[in-house]
Amino acid sequence: MSITIKDVARQANVSVATVSRALNGHENVAEAVRKRVIHVASELRYSPHHAARSLSSRRTHTIGVVLPDLHGEFFSELMRGIDQVARERGLHLLVSSYHGHPEEQGAALRAMRGRVDGLLVMSPYVANTDFLTENLTPSLPAMLINTQLPGTDHASLSIDNYGGARAMMQHLLEAGHRRIAFIAGPEDNFDAHERLRGYRDALAESLPHAPAWVLQGDFDEASGHRAGRELLAAEIRPDAVFAANDMMALGCLFAFNQAGVQLPRDIALVGFDDIPLARYVYPSLTTMRVNIAELGGRALRALLDLPQSPPPQQEPLTPELIVRESSLPNTPVRARADSS
Amino acid sequence: MSITIKDVARQANVSVATVSRALNGHENVAEAVRKRVIHVASELRYSPHHAARSLSSRRTHTIGVVLPDLHGEFFSELMRGIDQVARERGLHLLVSSYHGHPEEQGAALRAMRGRVDGLLVMSPYVANTDFLTENLTPSLPAMLINTQLPGTDHASLSIDNYGGARAMMQHLLEAGHRRIAFIAGPEDNFDAHERLRGYRDALAESLPHAPAWVLQGDFDEASGHRAGRELLAAEIRPDAVFAANDMMALGCLFAFNQAGVQLPRDIALVGFDDIPLARYVYPSLTTMRVNIAELGGRALRALLDLPQSPPPQQEPLTPELIVRESSLPNTPVRARADSS
DNA sequence: CTGAAAGCGCTTACAG
């Protein structure tokens, strides 16, 4: 059995109420008593039982984080941002992922009851929002991240994927590219959807007669690699390739490298996200920088402010164009085999 | 106020005890009653209050995971493995990272009290183990991951980094390399330490007169990139470079690519970990595969078995040599600029 | 400034 507040009270010769007050920093405790209590508590290695504390205080000091998945560059960065703010505020994180099975979101959300003071939820699915709406209760503050929930005014925070994709297209078009292929993300993914829409709209506006050239990918390197090979096999290759995220862009880049295609001389290539590797590959990758960690951090801060400031729709984060070697127009190609 | 077990009891015309039993699947409930209770519960969207439940049942169905950090390829994979097993067993995960500040581990561990049924702890620091030993109580089962805790018989699971590094050295030596440089990981990191030791020992045994050539890195691409540039500036370049992890190997690879150095013709390059990108870079990277997700999953399974089977020291996971292009001896270098 | 007591929402022997 572990040490409880009673043990501390007995040792310190006070009531449990006083121990509680002393340890929680309430004002109304005599200084000498406080010191004694704190001393005894640390001597006994007492640490309050969290469940008991939160049952009586109605606070858990914990935030629930429900994500589609836990691994990968994106979630990992998101967690970093959330985690950092959580630490600043002394909060714990109860994480739960539903592994790409939207139907399990409901269970994940329900399981959070009585365990968290608030919820951060990301559900980048275009459809299947019922699992969400049905399980978001008004009694538990929740902040949606990158999640589209039509017909509700739920607080949410997202990335301007559409605007970002348009900005990237403008960059490519200004560089003189005309045959621009797009490697799309998963069809049921909201970000992927918006980025594709940005590509299509920008293309239709600038080059009304150019047909959209869209390859299906699913946001991982393998699908980018496949798409890259497919593009190389086309009768007329594209001038430029716009991958809906950096991981696919890298897969595509490696396919091009393997085939001896020179970037950007033969084909320009750009991505979206600005993952850490983007700047290290050769040639370095032009991309739209999305500050994912900031997205997470801001979402948590907004969640904590929620009762006070109820602006439900936050301004979306604007991605920033990062021009690197992979799309530099008319750059002299660097020598690749003439140094030792 | 949200729905409690009392509300369900009232609606279903039974006592709270019966509601509890019905919902928890106990045998001793009349079938008709069980059905009624379940129906009422779902109608009311009742979901048990976790803190209350765990306070009385002494079980939390939650596992605490204390890691140095939450982001990056390694932790992300580790979490994936842990998360998968957690879901199989219906467990939740309370995560906590101490962001590379070992001194905060104690607080993180103590905060887990009354919130978790067990602990998964990773602390890859060579020194500073006091924070750990002082806060690991026998009352809470704990499993150490990749953590060296001298003088205790704590249950732990780790990777055979030393053996892996030796195996890689053997591969390089067999391929005929003699001037082998090593890009080391952080000095206070246990994995880094073991891999360096493997390099040194293998070198000393096979080439007693060859001096060790060690560059300091810190496990990220940037430090690998720096080390790569440093190696290129050496009077006599190495035959082969062994980076203590893949991220550094990639940074080094990009530095070599930028300089026009041909891999593996000019210099062979190998890493450690087998992160997903290793197979996609050009040339693809030879590495030691560490099944990180399995490490996490196995650690959790071992934790759950802990009371029953108390073998404290688990067999370390053996990394597997994955030979790819970056170290293939005498491979014809593929053309890089002759296709269109 | 301090203590006795109620109460948070459950689970679980104990009776019946």
Add this chain to the structure above:
DNA sequence: CTGAAAGCGCTTACAG
């Protein structure tokens, strides 16, 4: 098979 009641370890009005 069911209910009344104790109890889990805290916090917090309420008195004093």
